[in-house]
Amino acid sequence: MINDVSMLKAMLKQYGWSCRPSFNGKATYWSFPHSGSGMENMLITIPEDKSTDDYEFYLEQAYHEIELIYGKNFETFKEEYQSFSSRQFDPLEIREETGAKDGLIPWNKGRRLVLGAEGILNAGARATAVGLRNRKAHYLQTAHAAAESVLSESFMGQTKIGSYIVTMYVPSEHRFSISSKKNSQNQLMDSDYILGRDVTNTIVSSLQSFESGFHETSGKNASDIDHGFFDELVQDGVSYELLDAISCLLDEKEAQITVAQPVKDVPSEKKTYEISVGSYMSEWVDRGKFCLKGEFEPIRVLVAGEVTRLDNSARNPHHLIKMRLVSNASISAISMLSVHLSSEQYQDAIRAHKAKVMFMVKGEIKKKGRIFEMTLPDFVSVTNTPISQIAEEYNERENFQQTSLF
Numbered sequence: 327m328i329n330d331v332s333m334l335k336a337m338l339k340q341y342g343w344s345c346r347p348s349f350n351g352k353a354t355y356w357s358f359p360h361s362g363s364g365m366e367n368m369l370i371t372i373p374e375d376k377s378t379d380d381y382e383f384y385l386e387q388a389y390h391e392i393e394l395i396y397g398k399n400f401e402t403f404k405e406e407y408q409s410f411s412s413r414q415f416d417p418l419e420i421r422e423e424t425g426a427k428d429g430l431i432p433w434n435k436g437r438r439l440v441l442g443a444e445g446i447l448n449a450g451a452r453a454t455a456v457g458l459r460n461r462k463a464h465y466l467q468t469a470h471a472a473a474e475s476v477l478s479e480s481f482m483g484q485t486k487i488g489s490y491i492v493t494m495y496v497p498s499e500h501r502f503s504i505s506s507k508k509n510s511q512n513q514l515m516d517s518d519y520i521l522g523r524d525v526t527n528t529i530v531s532s533l534q535s536f537e538s539g540f541h542e543t544s545g546k547n548a549s550d551i552d553h554g555f556f557d558e559l560v561q562d563g564v565s566y567e568l569l570d571a572i573s574c575l576l577d578e579k580e581a582q583i584t585v586a587q588p589v590k591d592v593p594s595e596k597k598t599y600e601i602s603v604g605s606y607m608s609e610w611v612d613r614g615k616f617c618l619k620g621e622f623e624p625i626r627v628l629v630a631g632e633v634t635r636l637d638n639s640a641r642n643p644h645h646l647i648k649m650r651l652v653s654n655a656s657i658s659a660i661s662m663l664s665v666h667l668s669s670e671q672y673q674d675a676i677r678a679h680k681a682k683v684m685f686m687v688k689g690e691i692k693k694k695g696r697i698f699e700m701t702l703p704d705f706v707s708v709t710n711t712p713i714s715q716i717a718e719e720y721n722e723r724e725n726f727q728q729t730s731l732f
Contacts, residue, residue, distance in 0.1 A: 333407045334372055334388055337400070343370070352378055365395070402484050415481070415495040416526040418443060419584040420575065423489050431490040438574045439492045439581070444477065445571025446583070447494055450529035451476035453563040454520050455504040463557065463618040464566040472504035476525055498523040498587070523587065530585050530599045532563030536572070537601050539564070540610055548609040556617040566618040569611050572603055576611065580604040622693035628705075629663065630686040632713040633679040638672070644702065645672035649685060663691065664699040671706045684711040 335354070339345070343356045352375040358365040370391050373384040393400045420443045422435070431439075452465045455472035462468060479502060483493035501519040539559050543551050556564070575581040580602045589595040631651035638645055644666035651663055665687055667675060678685035689703035 330407075331372055331374065331385065333404065334392060336407065337392065337396075337403045338370065338372075340403075341396070347374075351375075353384065368395075414498045414588055414590070416498045416522060416588070417483070417584075417586050418447060418494045418496060418526070418529065419582075419586070420492045421489045421582040421584065422575075422577070423579055435577070436490065436492075438577075439490065442571050442574035442581075443492050443494050445567060445574060446529060446533075447476060447480065447496070447525070448473045449565050449568035449571055450525045450532065450563065451502070451520070452567065453532065453565060454525045454528040458561070461560050461563060462565060463560050464620055469504065472502065472520065475502040475504065476520075476522075480522070496522040496526055498526070526585055526587055528563045530587075532565075532568055533583060533585070533599065533601050535559045535562035535564050536568065540607060543610070548613040551610075551613055551617075553617040553622070556614050559614075560618070564614075564618075566615055569614045569618065573608070573611050573615070575603050576605050576608050578605050622698070624690050624692045626688075626690045628686065628688040629691075630684045630709065630711075631663070633675050633685050634662075636672075636676060636679060645669065645675075647672070647675045647685075649687070652684070660691070660698045662698070664697055665703065666699065666701040667706070668702060671703065674706050674708050678708045681708070682713050684709040684713060 335345070335356075338356050342358065344359050345354050345356050347354050352373065354372050354374060356370040356372065358368055368391075370388050371384050372388045373381045375381065396403075420439045422431070422439060449465075451473045452469035453461055455469040456462065456465075476496070479500060480497065481495040483495055498521070500522045502522065502525070503519055505518040536559070539555070543555065575583070581604070582600055582602050584598060584600045587597045589597065629649075629651050631649040633647050634650050635646075635648035637647065645668070647665050647667060649663045649665060651661055665675075675685055686705075686707040686709055687700060687703040688705040689700045691698055691700050693699075
């Protein structure tokens with residue numbers, strides 16, 4: 327038998343037991359607070375003072391009581407605790423209630439939980455590797471080496487019964503390579519690795535941003551949330567890859583994502599972050615994936631801005647201008663617009679450019695590659711608003727202008 331009080335306490339805590347100390351501090355009393363479990367009236371005593379005569383008796387009794395309750399799960403936990411006691415890991419856990427006492431879960435659901443856990447770790451590794459200032463909305467092949475390193479050098483724990491639980495263990499002090507480049511001594515340079523704890527820190531910040539972003543816009547239709555809103559979450563580590571991973575977990579039954587970070591030199595103490603996700607988030611997540619992937623829905627809109635370029639090249643079937651747009655809530659993600667004009671419309675653009683006043687166009691904006699463009703607007707107008715005036719003045723007058731023009 328393992329005389330390890332901390333192991334017994336860690337297991338009871340993981341399985342949801344509540345603890346209260348004895349009045350003299352020589353023992354702790356553990357009870358299971360959840361109704362309907364059949365264990366509401368159970369009390370497990372774990373001794374704390376090795377100097378007492380009955381220490382060994384109560385420790386052995388607690389050991390056998392926990393073993394009787396959890397059976398194979400107790401043996402599994404004991405083996406994992408022994409294995410990890412000499413190393414420090416940050417567990418990433420995905421949990422879903424199955425309703426089955428034998429711990430079974432439909433194959434497709436279990437597969438989705440594993441894919442979700444892997445995807446979250448993948449997204450966290452990439453966002454960590456590129457650094458805070460270089461976070462991306464969609465990584466594609468960026469930081470692929472870092473993701474491969476973190477996934478191949480982290481560990482997967484055994485699934486646990488009750489809820490169906492998938493656990494990935496990230497070695498918190500391990501150096502994960504983010505590049506294949508090595509110095510003259512065939513060693514990775516300091517700038518070419520990230521620590522496991524850095525990865526789990528990024529995962530926590532990205533999940534926190536995801537959660538707050540969802541609640542902030544919960545009263546809106548997902549389709550009304552613009553690209554700019556999701557772009558603001560990228561700095562915290564939210565990406566297309568993260569949302570794609572979370573989408574694997576969205577089901578009628580909620581799934582819980584938990585990240586635990588043991589306190590250095592005190593493994594029994596952990597900082598824990600948990601978030602619940604479910605099918606009610608599906609539309610929001612799909613909208614975020616659409617926006618962060620860089621896709622753009624064509625939109626018919628009236629915009630105004632400064633004409634910054636005139637191109638009358640014979641190579642173009644239409645006359646091309648470029649506009650720097652003033653603020654517009656419906657297209658906040660667009661600052662520059664290419665507009666293809668007829669000959670008559672082009673003359674109006676020249677007048678606006680020479681007079682240094684705002685030029686107004688109405689039509690359908692589409693995205694072609696990285697460029698937003700409008701072809702043959704339905705309407706163009708040279709305004710009297712100097713381009714030196716701030717965008718807020720245009721926004722205050724926009725409703726009046728739209729009413730008078732249409």
